[in-house]
Amino acid sequence: xxxxxxxxxxxxxxxxxxxxxxxxxxxxxxxxxxxxxxxxxxxxxxxxxxxxxxxxxxxxxxxxxxxxxxxxxxxxxxxxxxxxxxxxxxxxxxxxxxxxxxxxxxxxxxxxxxxxxxxxxxxxxxxxxxxxxxxxxxxxxxxxxxxxxxxxxxxxxxxxxxxxxxxxxxxxxxxxxxxxxxxxxxxxxxxxxxxxxxxxxxxxxxxxxxxxxxxxxxxxxxxxxxxxxxxxxxxxxxxxxxxxxxxxxxxxxxxxxxxxxxxxxxxxxxxxxxxxxxxxxxxxxxxxxxxxxxxxxxxxxxxxxxxxxxxxxxxxxxxxxxxxxxxxxxxxxxxxxxxxxxxxxxxxxxxxxxxxxxxxxxxxxxxxxxxxxxxxxxxxxxxxxxxxxxxxxx
Amino acid sequence: xxxxxxxxxxxxxxxxxxxxxxxxxxxxxxxxxxxxxxxxxxxxxxxxxxxxxxxxxxxxxxxxxxxxxxxxxxxxxxxxxxxxxxxxxxxxxxxxxxxxxxxxxxxxxxxxxxxxxxxxxxxxxxxxxxxxxxxxxxx
Numbered sequence: 001x002x003x004x005x006x007x008x009x010x011x012x013x014x015x016x017x018x019x020x021x022x023x024x025x026x027x028x029x030x031x032x033x034x035x036x037x038x039x040x041x042x043x044x045x046x047x048x049x050x051x052x053x054x055x056x057x058x059x060x061x062x063x064x065x066x067x068x069x070x071x072x073x074x075x076x077x078x079x080x081x082x083x084x085x086x087x088x089x090x091x092x093x094x095x096x097x098x099x100x101x102x103x104x105x106x107x108x109x110x111x112x113x114x115x116x117x118x119x120x121x122x123x124x125x126x127x128x129x130x131x132x133x134x135x136x137x138x139x140x141x142x143x144x145x146x147x148x149x150x151x152x153x154x155x156x157x158x159x160x161x162x163x164x165x166x167x168x169x170x171x172x173x174x175x176x177x178x179x180x181x182x183x184x185x186x187x188x189x190x191x192x193x194x195x196x197x198x199x200x201x202x203x204x205x206x207x208x209x210x211x212x213x214x215x216x217x218x219x220x221x222x223x224x225x226x227x228x229x230x231x232x233x234x235x236x237x238x239x240x241x242x243x244x245x246x247x248x249x250x251x252x253x254x255x256x257x258x259x260x261x262x263x264x265x266x267x268x269x270x271x272x273x274x275x276x277x278x279x280x281x282x283x284x285x286x287x288x289x290x291x292x293x294x295x296x297x298x299x300x301x302x303x304x305x306x307x308x309x310x311x312x313x314x315x316x317x318x319x320x321x322x323x324x325x326x327x328x329x330x331x332x333x334x335x336x337x338x339x340x341x342x343x344x345x346x347x348x349x350x351x352x353x354x355x356x357x358x359x360x361x362x363x364x365x366x367x368x369x370x371x372x373x374x375x376x377x378x379x380x381x382x383x384x385x386x387x388x389x390x391x392x393x394x
Numbered sequence: 395x396x397x398x399x400x401x402x403x404x405x406x407x408x409x410x411x412x413x414x415x416x417x418x419x420x421x422x423x424x425x426x427x428x429x430x431x432x433x434x435x436x437x438x439x440x441x442x443x444x445x446x447x448x449x450x451x452x453x454x455x456x457x458x459x460x461x462x463x464x465x466x467x468x469x470x471x472x473x474x475x476x477x478x479x480x481x482x483x484x485x486x487x488x489x490x491x492x493x494x495x496x497x498x499x500x501x502x503x504x505x506x507x508x509x510x511x512x513x514x515x516x517x518x519x520x521x522x523x524x525x526x527x528x529x530x531x532x533x
Contacts, residue, residue, distance in 0.1 A: 125469070129468060140491070143524040144479045144491050145467055145471035145479065146479050146491060149461075154460065154480075158507060161459075206463050206464065206465075207502070208461075254433070255481070256490045257489065259489070262459070
């Protein structure tokens, strides 16, 4: 591996959930400082800040774009550049691509990736209307009354039809994620258990999706620090996380134009990433895949070769992706049980993947986790992005 | 939220919406490469020529997937609950999101994926307020 190879060396996270007294900028500062400390750096070492957008407030989003965080961190005239990458839920994947390119090319030395969201404390109706206005074409689809839950329902209906999965199979996806969340002190639902019966007895919201199958909007914040492998060695790091492979595909803008809503773009995204990594889905120790609805996750697992076609939901029902299962999946509880922190849901999965590969996931640590498959998707599941991460010695 | 882009988009969307208001379904067509296009585009996405017009669309298609809103809707649709939307595929490789009529039992349980659906517009008032294609079960 080359000296300039980008590696993850630090992470920070604030608990997800409803925290109305935790200000947005405060979360960003706290999580950023935590990640920099975790990396064994000082904030003065950070030369590039990459920002993950927030969705709860155009004003806070403008603060992000216009460098408020640099001032808040006291880094005036210290930071070379700070800017935002944005592709909705897949932003974390695209941000890491950007960070990696900057480090490998020498344009950046130490990159701080920052994310915070206040969805859990924002007015729900306003947020739902905002989601309906974003990623849903107002010329062609808005007049139909399409809600975001219905986007998930269109995917789940088709997935269930093609795979023959039952409502109980789909419910078991949510239950497995809840079992993981119960092991994660930062998860929104760390204290609440969930059973298949509870899911099936909850109110039908948008057929075939019931109340307990809808993601809960949450506040949350994450940060990651990347540097070059040679810097990591100089810092005396023993273990770092490298990017073994990556790939992706953009499949549509409007859900009405997706040719295969039960599959999305995953099948096209995987092969190039595995080829670059030199290992395959059978070698993965963990998976962290976007899961704002159960079928988004099952289609991802299947499309990325981590489950045979049509089998992922039934495998969830057998506990194969649960704590102690064959392939630990969404080990933080995912968006469905750790909390849907907007664009940050993907960042939380990424942070969890890095945490597991650094061996620092506490009670839910997967023994010997070395290889992780990460999958992200944005908008109306407009893209399928893959990062293959590996824990290695520096 | 509207934007300054909406005014310019009217030229593209208006013939499509105008047909729906009349109870007709049209799809965009490229005279240069003779392909049909949905949703309507500024240039043909296949050959990038600017020779686009609208032609009557097929009135039967197949249902790729659907969802029934029962609880919760975007603002302005509360009084329509329950209502269903579906992805309809037509001959000529075009597809779009449509509203679905309730079945004979007043629900959507008789719809099957990959089954046939037929264009059947709503009344003029509804089509004027919300110009979208409506499909129902055959017969």
